[in-house]
Amino acid sequence: DVKVTQSSRYLVKRTGEKVFLECVQDMDHENMFWYRQDPGLGLRLIYFSYDVKMKEKGDIPEGYSVSREKKERFSLILESASTNQTSMYLCASTGGAWEQYFGPGTRLTVT
Amino acid sequence: DAKTTQPTSMDCAEGRAANLPCNHSTISGNEYVYWYRQIHSQGPQYIIHGLKNNETNEMASLIITEDRKSSTLILPHATLRDTAVYYCIVRAFGGSGTYKYIFGTGTRLKVLA
Numbered sequence: 553d554v555k556v557t558q559s560s561r562y563l564v565k566r567t568g569e570k571v572f573l574e575c576v577q578d579m580d581h582e583n584m585f586w587y588r589q590d591p592g593l594g595l596r597l598i599y600f601s602y603d604v605k606m607k608e609k610g611d612i613p614e615g616y617s618v619s620r621e622k623k624e625r626f627s628l629i630l631e632s633a634s635t636n637q638t639s640m641y642l643c644a645s646t647g648g649a650w651e652q653y654f655g656p657g658t659r660l661t662v663t
Numbered sequence: 664d665a666k667t668t669q670p671t672s673m674d675c676a677e678g679r680a681a682n683l684p685c686n687h688s689t690i691s692g693n694e695y696v697y698w699y700r701q702i703h704s705q706g707p708q709y710i711i712h713g714l715k716n717n718e719t720n721e722m723a724s725l726i727i728t729e730d731r732k733s734s735t736l737i738l739p740h741a742t743l744r745d746t747a748v749y750y751c752i753v754r755a756f757g758g759s760g761t762y763k764y765i766f767g768t769g770t771r772l773k774v775l776a
Contacts, residue, residue: 556706585763585764587766592768593768594750594766594767594768594769595707595750595766596766597763597764597765597766600763608763610763611765642706642707644706644707651697651709651712652699652707652709652764653709654706654707654708655706656705656706657704657705657706
């Protein structure tokens with residue numbers, strides 16, 4: 553089975569901190585995605601990557617950056633966390649087949 | 664990019680068919696329709712996808728209208744475990760030949776005992 557894992561299920565950070573969210577997939581997928589999910593807004597795409605060191609902005613990239621140094625790992629970085637970045641963050645991957653495989657999510661709270 | 668519109672919520676009696684509609688009136692000819700669902704506290708799970716023809720798998724059926732402007736996901740015999748948020752998505756092209764998924768807000772399906 554494809555497995556997408558995320559470094560933490562729950563995370564609490566302070567305003568202004570630099571935050572790293574890690575995502576690892578074990579199926580050699582080329583494409584990886586970061587979404588955030590907020591009540592009433594559904595899933596919104598932050599960034600995606602179609603190859604190592606390649607990245608593309610999604611719909612809401614402001615305040616975020618990403619890193620993909622290895623094919624299996626895709627990191628989301630909040631350079632200076634703010635309270636409006638409190639959210640559920642979901643990572644997904646796909647190898648060009650039809651389905652995206654999602655991780656369990658990281659619930660981030662910024663205080 | 665094509666966007667989708669779904670009802671906010673629906674109820675369905677256990678054992679009956681659940682029919683979840685989706686409008687995607689701006690879909691392009693080469694964009695696929697996907698359905699995912701998200702059970703509370705889990706990541707979304709793939710259900711089915713299609714381009715033009717109706718599709719069926721062990722989980723559900725997907726009916727796409729001839730003009731491709733709308734589709735319906737059918738769960739033939741809904742169970743309590745089908746209670747979830749269902750997302751209808753079109754796969755849009757990103758840059759450099761890649762693609763991205765555009766999720767809407769989904770339909771919250773509640774299956775009633």
